[in-house]
Amino acid sequence: MTDTGVTRRPRVGIMGGTFDPIHHGHLVAASEVAQNYDLDEVIFVPTGQPWMKTGVSSGEHRYLMTVIATAANPRFTVSRVDLERGGPTYTIDTLRDIQAERPDAQLYFISGADAIAQILEWKDHEELWKLAKFVAVSRPGHALSIRGLPEQSVSSMEVPALAISSSDCRARVNGGYPVWYLVPDGVVQYITKHHLYRGA
Ligand SMILES: Nc1ncnc2c1ncn2[C@@H]1O[C@H](COP(=O)(O)OP(=O)(O)OP(=O)(O)O)[C@@H](O)[C@H]1O
Numbered sequence: 001m002t003d004t005g006v007t008r009r010p011r012v013g014i015m016g017g018t019f020d021p022i023h024h025g026h027l028v029a030a031s032e033v034a035q036n037y038d039l040d041e042v043i044f045v046p047t048g049q050p051w052m053k054t055g056v057s058s059g060e061h062r063y064l065m066t067v068i069a070t071a072a073n074p075r076f077t078v079s080r081v082d083l084e085r086g087g088p089t090y091t092i093d094t095l096r097d098i099q100a101e102r103p104d105a106q107l108y109f110i111s112g113a114d115a116i117a118q119i120l121e122w123k124d125h126e127e128l129w130k131l132a133k134f135v136a137v138s139r140p141g142h143a144l145s146i147r148g149l150p151e152q153s154v155s156s157m158e159v160p161a162l163a164i165s166s167s168d169c170r171a172r173v174n175g176g177y178p179v180w181y182l183v184p185d186g187v188v189q190y191i192t193k194h195h196l197y198r199g200a
């Protein structure tokens, strides 16, 4: 309740990603958007089968690394909706599933500059704007533009520049280079324990 007696609608962020592995670029983006948009929660949603990517690690490894990375933050949670749906992952389905679970929430889908640049290729993109607001965040090496997207539904914000990508983390592990401080410590240990990204 606010002073006026009007109940505030919960604000829920959704950070969708392949998270192969999750890294500090993802976590900082989610944290900054949560602060700027006064979000009550950010749900990290690891993709099932991302149809624009190939050679992705198992969903269970990506899910567990995401749980480890987000565990310390009371506002961060992880959802299995995309992993359990089966078939290629489309954000239209992610949003419908989360909306069914949180019918009273205003949803904010968080995307990096590279992802938002492709959004007009996403399945049923003209339907996406009705289900959530989209927040596009800056990312080193990618121009941030929301031109041509509906103004009511899409906004952008600058976040601290972390030149980290999952593909670079995988390449580093494969090449015997460290990923300490690029990904959370528990994720480094998980990658080592399960021999991920070797011979990739
Ligand atoms: N360093 C970063 N800064 C801001 N946003 C990021 C950063 N890394 C990833 N994102 C965003 O997080 C979301 C999920 O990204 P994803 O899991 O595909 O990671 P990635 O680093 O882009 O992976 P890959 O290198 O394998 O393509 C996307 O919207 C992406 O734009």
Ligand SMILES: O=C(O)c1ccc[n+]([C@@H]2O[C@H](COP(=O)([O-])O)[C@@H](O)[C@H]2O)c1
Pocket (backbone or CB within 6 Å): 015, 016, 017, 018, 019, 045, 047, 050, 051, 052, 053, 089, 090, 091, 092, 115, 121, 122, 123
């Ligand atoms: O809906 C689509 O067609 C679609 C196409 C590509 C990516 N996405 C979503 O965008 C988010 C980031 O995807 P990715 O592949 O960059 O990890 C993730 O939640 C994906 O499900 C969604």
